[in-house]
Amino acid sequence: MGTLRESLGERLRRSPLVLPAAALLVLLLVNVVVTPGFLALRVVDGHLFGSVVDILKNGAPTALIALGMTLVVATRGIDLSVGATVAIAGSVACTWIAGASDPTDPGTALVGIVLALGLALVLGAWNGLLVAAFGIQPIIATLVLMTAGRGLAMLITDGQIITVANPLFAELGGGFLLGLPVAVVVAAVMFAAVALLTRRTALGLLIESVGVNPTASRLSGVRARGIVWGGYVFAALCAGVAGLMISSNVTAADANNAGLWIELDAILAVVIGGTLLTGGRYSIGGTLLGALILQTLTTTVYTAGIPPEVSLVFKAAVIIVVFLLQAEKVRALLHRRRPVGERVATP
Amino acid sequence: MTATMPTGTTTPAASAARSRSWRPSRRLVPTLATFVLFVALFAGGSLRYDGFFSGQVLLNLFVDNAFLIVLAVGMTFVILTGGIDLSVGSVVALSGVLSAKLLAAGWAPVPVMLLVLVLGTALGLAMGAVIHYLDVQPFVVTLAGMFLARGLCYVVSVESIPIRDPLFTAFATGAVYLPGTELYVSPSVLVALAVVAIAAYVLACTRFGRGVYAVGGSSHSAMLMGLPVARIRVGVYAISGFCSALGGLLFAFYALSGYSLAAVGTELDAIAATVIGGTLLSGGVGLVAGSLLGVLVLGLIQTVISFEGTLSSWWTKIVIGVLLLAFVVLQRVIVRGGPR
Numbered sequence: 046m047g048t049l050r051e052s053l054g055e056r057l058r059r060s061p062l063v064l065p066a067a068a069l070l071v072l073l074l075v076n077v078v079v080t081p082g083f084l085a086l087r088v089v090d091g092h093l094f095g096s097v098v099d100i101l102k103n104g105a106p107t108a109l110i111a112l113g114m115t116l117v118v119a120t121r122g123i124d125l126s127v128g129a130t131v132a133i134a135g136s137v138a139c140t141w142i143a144g145a146s147d148p149t150d151p152g153t154a155l156v157g158i159v160l161a162l163g164l165a166l167v168l169g170a171w172n173g174l175l176v177a178a179f180g181i182q183p184i185i186a187t188l189v190l191m192t193a194g195r196g197l198a199m200l201i202t203d204g205q206i207i208t209v210a211n212p213l214f215a216e217l218g219g220g221f222l223l224g225l226p227v228a229v230v231v232a233a234v235m236f237a238a239v240a241l242l243t244r245r246t247a248l249g250l251l252i253e254s255v256g257v258n259p260t261a262s263r264l265s266g267v268r269a270r271g272i273v274w275g276g277y278v279f280a281a282l283c284a285g286v287a288g289l290m291i292s293s294n295v296t297a298a299d300a301n302n303a304g305l306w307i308e309l310d311a312i313l314a315v316v317i318g319g320t321l322l323t324g325g326r327y328s329i330g331g332t333l334l335g336a337l338i339l340q341t342l343t344t345t346v347y348t349a350g351i352p353p354e355v356s357l358v359f360k361a362a363v364i365i366v367v368f369l370l371q372a373e374k375v376r377a378l379l380h381r382r383r384p385v386g387e388r389v390a391t392p
Numbered sequence: 393m394t395a396t397m398p399t400g401t402t403t404p405a406a407s408a409a410r411s412r413s414w415r416p417s418r419r420l421v422p423t424l425a426t427f428v429l430f431v432a433l434f435a436g437g438s439l440r441y442d443g444f445f446s447g448q449v450l451l452n453l454f455v456d457n458a459f460l461i462v463l464a465v466g467m468t469f470v471i472l473t474g475g476i477d478l479s480v481g482s483v484v485a486l487s488g489v490l491s492a493k494l495l496a497a498g499w500a501p502v503p504v505m506l507l508v509l510v511l512g513t514a515l516g517l518a519m520g521a522v523i524h525y526l527d528v529q530p531f532v533v534t535l536a537g538m539f540l541a542r543g544l545c546y547v548v549s550v551e552s553i554p555i556r557d558p559l560f561t562a563f564a565t566g567a568v569y570l571p572g573t574e575l576y577v578s579p580s581v582l583v584a585l586a587v588v589a590i591a592a593y594v595l596a597c598t599r600f601g602r603g604v605y606a607v608g609g610s611s612h613s614a615m616l617m618g619l620p621v622a623r624i625r626v627g628v629y630a631i632s633g634f635c636s637a638l639g640g641l642l643f644a645f646y647a648l649s650g651y652s653l654a655a656v657g658t659e660l661d662a663i664a665a666t667v668i669g670g671t672l673l674s675g676g677v678g679l680v681a682g683s684l685l686g687v688l689v690l691g692l693i694q695t696v697i698s699f700e701g702t703l704s705s706w707w708t709k710i711v712i713g714v715l716l717l718a719f720v721v722l723q724r725v726i727v728r729g730g731p732r
Contacts, residue, residue: 175717175720182673189717192713199704200706309535313532357540361540365536
């Protein structure tokens with residue numbers, strides 16, 4: 046980790062996390078100025094409530110999907126089908142629970158959840174098959190499932206919105222665990238697990254090597270294909286969990302609108318977090334920050350009283366500013382590094 | 393921008409193919425396959441349903457999809473350079489809403505159309521400039537453009553605005569009869585076909601068009617060859633922006649209203665049509681005529697499903713997904729070892 050002589054300031058300046066962290070701080074500050082009680086937390090019945098908790102809870106599905114997306118993007122891929130997977134997972138679980146003999150039984154909910162996640166794994170394996178085994182461009186390989194997947198979800202629910210009333214299933218999106226919303230706890234555990242697994246083992250290094258140069262990695266004995274495949278399976282699993290959260294939160298499955306455009310939000314979160322879309326450099330912490338920035342933006346729009354019709358323009362403007370800052374930052378970094386002689390500048 | 397090679401001697405695919413020592417027939421296979429599929433679908437539909445085998449059913453494919461044809465043409469330019477444009481659906485909606493709003497405010501129709509076209513082109517130009525000069529991924533830039541355009545729609549109007557302008561209505565209800573028959577198309581179809589013809593000419597016979605193929609084949613080589621890579625890369629997004637705005641106008645003629653939520657997801661249809669038409673997403677290979685065929689196949693699938701009656705509309709999505717898969721795999725088999 047970095048040379049010892051590097052001062053803290055130097056390391057901060059180089060860290061890709063500084064910009065997104067600063068953006069998040071600015072956003073939070075704006076909120077505190079606009080609504081003074083923004084950071085206040087209340088404890089009701091042993092459960093935490095407050096704007097910050099709301100941001101975490103509403104941002105959990107996007108953050109989870111962005112987590113899976115980070116690993117896919119790190120291997121030079123992209124997964125457009127996660128939104129469709131969200132819809133399919135919710136549809137499967139709700140259809141199973143609604144069709145069971147006892148729709149309120151905890152066992153029914155568990156079977157429904159297992160079914161949904163199992164199907165999500167299959168969908169991820171399908172994407173991985175197309176990308177890793179057939180060598181199809183990720184963007185188009187996952188576009189297939191993005192287009193067909195929502196149709197499949199409609200097929201499962203027969204085009205209806207399926208509502209369920211299962212207490213255990215409702216817990217996932219609306220319940221509390223240790224005072225925090227269950228969705229937040231689940232997302233936090235998955236983030237921690239992935240961060241540990243990729244940064245404390247060689248897995249993270251292998252993922253980066255595949256992202257930098259798949260062929261060279263394969264020739265040097267890295268099982269590139271398996272790693273890429275694993276990325277898509279994990280991304281689909283994250284999407285499946287997020288889909289369950291979303292449908293559990295509203296206790297219904299809406300095949301048409303659940304997770305619509307969530308893949309774009311997730312990709313934005315990943316890119317804002319400093320992960321390169323060209324692969325090879327990724328940041329789990331950055332992705333978390335990116336997802337929080339997006340959710341805080343949405344919340345800011347509501348709390349600051351910005352008219353809802355302007356909210357999308359506002360969001361787009363912030364995103365564009367962040368991208369431009371990052372683009373110039375990348376260039377500045379390249380300029381600074383060139384004299385070190387890392388590589389000869391191409392004409 | 394003038395023609396530098398004699399027209400009519402080579403097709404674009406053939407000349408591009410020769411330069412990279414691939415046999416042209418192989419690269420035309422996906423487009424030919426799309427054509428065969430189209431004929432087969434139409435023949436199958438004609439055998440199965442009464443009233444399917446008619447010139448008007450065929451022409452209605454053009455009438456219903458005129459705006460999509462224009463979008464697919466713009467998308468073809470972008471994808472040929474190895475890029476992608478996700479903003480087209482939002483720009484369609486923005487053009488429609490903006491024209492409806494301005495017309496309702498008492499503007500004359502022609503300035504409205506010009507303004508919309510200029511705005512669309514400017515947005516495309518801006519996105520292209522960011523993509524090329526700041527070296528940001530096309531996917532990300534056009535995604536931001538998609539949000540921006542859709543957001544601007546809401547700013548203009550959240551409600552659907554009807555269009556009552558005489559010129560727009562004339563475009564919407566006008567029918568151009570084919571000489572000596574009862575068959576007709578809408579004026580929009582003529583616009584769309586003109587766009588296809590111009591685009592095909594530009595790609596096949598102008599320096600800019602050949603440059604588009606060269607940049608898609610290898611941006612770096614194109615630069616070393618002294619081609620104006622910057623102008624071409626920024627240019628294709630401007631073209632796509634123009635086509636999106638024009639598509640938006642055609643859509644407004646078709647719907648006779650402007651609505652913020654119109655044409656959601658149309659960018660995916662345009663990309664699917666382009667890919668099904670045989671354009672490689674990695675760039676460098678593809679024909680405008682293929683994209684036209686791609687749009688017609690998508691339209692035909694919808695027609696078949698509506699004729700079938702018992703099939704639900706979501707089967708359309710599944711069938712398009714399966715087709716997309718089939719063509720991607722076909723491309724993969726044909727261009728084996730090509731760029732990933």
